[in-house]
Amino acid sequence: MASYLWKKYADYVYTKWERTLLWDMIEPYRKPKSFTPLVTIYVAAFYTGVIASAVTEQLYKENYWEDHPGEAVPLMKPKFYYGPWKVHKGDTLPPNM
Numbered sequence: 001m002a003s004y005l006w007k008k009y010a011d012y013v014y015t016k017w018e019r020t021l022l023w024d025m026i027e028p029y030r031k032p033k034s035f036t037p038l039v040t041i042y043v044a045a046f047y048t049g050v051i052a053s054a055v056t057e058q059l060y061k062e063n064y065w066e067d068h069p070g071e072a073v074p075l076m077k078p079k080f081y082y083g084p085w086k087v088h089k090g091d092t093l094p095p096n097m
Helices: 002-013 016-029 036-067
Strands: none
Touching: 002 016
8 A cells, every 4th residue: 555655646746757767766675575375375276176086086985885885996087187097906017017
């Protein structure tokens, strides 16, 4: 708010040439903008995605168990990946992979 008032004051008192000179001298000493809101949004989005995927997987398991009680639930296919998707059964991958 203070910066806004100073600019309005400069508009009122100084001509355009003087105003440009004044703000060009002050610019290097200005406080940098904070990254806190951006970081907060990114962290919130990340954890929202983690929680949403956990809820989605749990619902998938419950729906599978309703149809196949007592069986092991297969891995859920990726939602937004449409390329080749193959699950290797067993402990190790073949040596050529």
